[in-house]
Amino acid sequence: xxxxxxxxxxxxxxxxxxxxxxxxxxxxxxxxxxxxxxxxxxxxxxxxxxxxxxxxxxxxxxxxxxxxxxxxxxxxxxxxxxxxxxxxxxxxxxxxxxxxxxxxxxxxxxxxxxxxxxxxxxxxxxxxxxxxxxxxxxxxxxxxxxxxxxxxxxxxxxxxxxxxxxxxxxxxxxxxxxxxxxxxxxxxxxxxxxxxxxxxxxxxxxxxxxxxxxxxxxxxxxxxxxxxxxxxxxxxxxxxxxxxxxxxxxxxxxxxxxxxxxxxxxxxxxxxxxxxxxxxxxxxxxxxxxxxxxxxxxxxxxxxxxxxxxxxxxxxxxxxxxxxxxxxxxxxxxxxxxxxxxxxxxxxxxxxxxxxxxxxxxxxxxxxxxxxxxxxxxxxxxxxxxxxxxxxxx
Amino acid sequence: xxxxxxxxxxxxxxxxxxxxxxxxxxxxxxxxxxxxxxxxxxxxxxxxxxxxxxxxxxxxxxxxxxxxxxxxxxxxxxxxxxxxxxxxxxxxxxxxxxxxxxxxxxxxxxxxxxxxxxxxxxxxxxxxxxxxxxxxx
Ligand SMILES: [Zn+2]
Numbered sequence: 001x002x003x004x005x006x007x008x009x010x011x012x013x014x015x016x017x018x019x020x021x022x023x024x025x026x027x028x029x030x031x032x033x034x035x036x037x038x039x040x041x042x043x044x045x046x047x048x049x050x051x052x053x054x055x056x057x058x059x060x061x062x063x064x065x066x067x068x069x070x071x072x073x074x075x076x077x078x079x080x081x082x083x084x085x086x087x088x089x090x091x092x093x094x095x096x097x098x099x100x101x102x103x104x105x106x107x108x109x110x111x112x113x114x115x116x117x118x119x120x121x122x123x124x125x126x127x128x129x130x131x132x133x134x135x136x137x138x139x140x141x142x143x144x145x146x147x148x149x150x151x152x153x154x155x156x157x158x159x160x161x162x163x164x165x166x167x168x169x170x171x172x173x174x175x176x177x178x179x180x181x182x183x184x185x186x187x188x189x190x191x192x193x194x195x196x197x198x199x200x201x202x203x204x205x206x207x208x209x210x211x212x213x214x215x216x217x218x219x220x221x222x223x224x225x226x227x228x229x230x231x232x233x234x235x236x237x238x239x240x241x242x243x244x245x246x247x248x249x250x251x252x253x254x255x256x257x258x259x260x261x262x263x264x265x266x267x268x269x270x271x272x273x274x275x276x277x278x279x280x281x282x283x284x285x286x287x288x289x290x291x292x293x294x295x296x297x298x299x300x301x302x303x304x305x306x307x308x309x310x311x312x313x314x315x316x317x318x319x320x321x322x323x324x325x326x327x328x329x330x331x332x333x334x335x336x337x338x339x340x341x342x343x344x345x346x347x348x349x350x351x352x353x354x355x356x357x358x359x360x361x362x363x364x365x366x367x368x369x370x371x372x373x374x375x376x377x378x379x380x381x382x383x384x385x386x387x388x389x390x391x392x393x394x
Numbered sequence: 395x396x397x398x399x400x401x402x403x404x405x406x407x408x409x410x411x412x413x414x415x416x417x418x419x420x421x422x423x424x425x426x427x428x429x430x431x432x433x434x435x436x437x438x439x440x441x442x443x444x445x446x447x448x449x450x451x452x453x454x455x456x457x458x459x460x461x462x463x464x465x466x467x468x469x470x471x472x473x474x475x476x477x478x479x480x481x482x483x484x485x486x487x488x489x490x491x492x493x494x495x496x497x498x499x500x501x502x503x504x505x506x507x508x509x510x511x512x513x514x515x516x517x518x519x520x521x522x523x524x525x526x527x528x529x530x531x
Contacts, residue, residue: 139405144436146402147523148496149466149474156494158464159482166462166507210480211465256442260482260494261435265462 001280002247003388008100009243010390011110011231012041013356018191018224018344020120026066029225030116031075037227042240043110049081050108052099052230054092054115054348056085063122064347066225072114082108090251090273091294091380092348093388096228097249103232110235115349116225123221145259154218154297156259157382158210161299163265165212170317172212175298176203177320178334179216179341182295185328186338188366193220193344217298222344226353242394244359247374249388250277257383266314269385270300270307270378277387278309285309288389289372290358291332292351295339300381305334308376308387329369336366348379352388359392400473401518409437412451417515417522423451424485433488456513458483458526461492463505477502483511483526499527 014036016029038045051069058065069083082102084095092115099111138146150156164170180203186192198216206215236243250273255262262268278284285308293304302316310332311319319325326334337343337354344350355375357363378387406414409425413435416423425437429446433454440447463481466474479497484490497505498514511526 137405138402139407143404143407143410145494147404147521148480148494148525149471149478150480150494151402151470152468154468155464155466155480158466159462159480159494162464163462163482163507208465208467210467213464258436260492261490263490265482 002245003249003280004101004104004246006245007104007233008230009233009236009245010228010356011236011239011241011243012037012043012229013353014038014040014227015191015353016225018193018222018346020193020222021124022223023121024118024223026063026116026118026225027071027075029118029223030067030072030114030227033116033225033227034072034076034112034114037112037229040240041229041231043229045076045078047110048078048112050099050102050111051078051080051083052095052111052113053085054089054095055087058087063117063119063223066116066118067114072112080108082111089384089386090253091384091386093352093377093379093386094251096230096352097251097386097388099230100246100249103230109232111230112227113230114225114227115347117345117347118223119221119345120223152210153382154210154213157297157299158213159260160265160268161212164299167266168314168317170302172204173200174317174320175217175302176200177323178301179203179298181323181326182335182339183342185336185366186342189337189343190364192338192342193222194342213297213299216341219296219340219345220342222346224344224346226346226349228349228352228356241360242392244356245391245393247283247389247391248277248281249386250274251386252276253384259382268300268303268307268381269383270303270381270387273385273387274307274309274378277389281389283374283389287374288332288376289370289374290336290368291334291376291378292336292355293334293378294348294351294381295335295341296345296381298341301334301339303381304378304387308378328366333368336363336368351379352377355390359390399518400471401523402471403518403521406521409439413437414521416451416453417517417524420515421453422456422513422524424454424487424491425449426452433485433491435491435493454485454487457486457529458493458511459486459489460497460505460507460509460511462507463497465502465505479505481505481526493524496525497527498525
């Protein structure tokens with residue numbers, strides 16, 4: 001059994017200019033990424049009959065929502081048979097999994113999936129009001145956190161990290177090795193935001209944000225958009241690239257959608273998503289050639305490493321000590337592009353993009369040396385997460 | 395904007411009113427299922443354990459233990475000068491029910507998992523925020 005009977009494949013990818021405060025709108029960036037993805041696939045906009053995005057037109061400040069599906073439809077005059085966006089989904093790739101299901105069931109043939117952010121520019125122009133007090137009262141998901149000064153995901157995730165460290169002895173130095181690995185890879189990625197090498201002293205000496213998380217445990221807001229084309233398998237022949245199969249996907253949520261009520265505080269929704277993913281494939285963690293794992297905060301990556309079965313629960317500290325294992329030339333390279341901590345917060349889609357880049361061997365200086373056929377992608381964490389296994393064919 | 399103290403106060407809803415105002419009577423009011431007697435937080439209109447709709451606020455003990463914590467070092471709000479401690483406090487009434495809260499009247503460096511704490515209300519305008527402090531004997 002494979003995800004949607006193997007009827008959905010990835011045929012093209014595209015990314016806009018990426019940077020800090022580049023002064024472009026989120027729509028502009030989304031359109032650029034979309035053009036590149038359509039061209040990369042060898043399609044035209046007349047072929048695109050579906051659009052999917054995260055999170056859609058939700059009320060958000062600070063450049064979090066760069067463009068909606070309607071923005072992109074309108075700009076390119078798309079005639080679509082199917083479109084979707086939403087924030088109540090499984091990690092940032094939830095609607096992309098829906099797109100795969102839509103093409104598998106015949107509702108669309110080529111779906112343009114995208115995520116656009118312009119947080120760096122928006123925040124520089126003073127639009128990051130969410131934390132600084134434009135809201136009259138904390139409501140919705142913030143009601144039970146903001147009144148206690150728990151303003152940032154760094155606070156919510158810091159508590160998870162603290163409990164895990166307490167239970168299993170994971171150290172800041174061990175997490176730092178993962179962060180430094182990402183920075184080393186980012187040095188080979190011309191599109192990364194931070195490319196200078198980082199030492200353990202740099203990491204440990206950076207100011208604390210919310211202990212145990214310091215500055216370099218938190219990703220970097222940027223401007224940029226990513227687009228992915230999901231196509232029906234029969235429609236993928238004769239295009240530019242050999243299709244990438246979505247071998248398996250996981251989108252499960254086994255507990256309440258909260259940051260503090262999970263029965264076991266040393267796990268996250270990543271574990272639910274990964275468990276359900278492995279149930280749908282004959283592949284095992286040992287078959288994975290490399291992984292791109294969400295690092296909106298460094299600790300989230302440690303959760304994906306465990307959740308996806310690359311080490312036993314409770315043992316991620318020992319895993320991280322074996323740095324050679326997850327370097328670019330290692331047995332399981334992690335985040336060849338540098339992750340969001342160094343390459344910029346493209347908010348989930350960047351990890352999927354990088355998995356495709358590597359599988360198509362378009363990584364340039366950062367291309368993984370060994371032949372890679374199977375990629376694991378883990379996106380999100382905390383109360384919601386989604387993951388997938390991609391398989392290169394041919 | 396936050397109130398005069400600089401606190402970001404909560405939007406009180408029908409479900410959360412008792413939680414946010416019980417402190418004016420020195421009561422920590424947490425949703426509870428009248429069918430299976432399980433506690434529920436944040437408040438929601440049914441019991442996730444047994445699916446009963448017969449749920450509503452009851453008075454909890456107001457004591458608990460630190461399940462996890464973080465020391466915040468970044469200035470987010472004027473009323474919360476860093477460093478300050480945010481904790482997930484598990485209720486003695488039912489340890490798998492937790493409140494995200496502020497630890498007060500404590501040494502930031504002395505906080506640890508399992509530390510016994512008790513509620514203390516920070517009254518601001520129309521709400522009483524349930525903060526927690528170490529139990530001193
Ligand atoms: Zn019940």
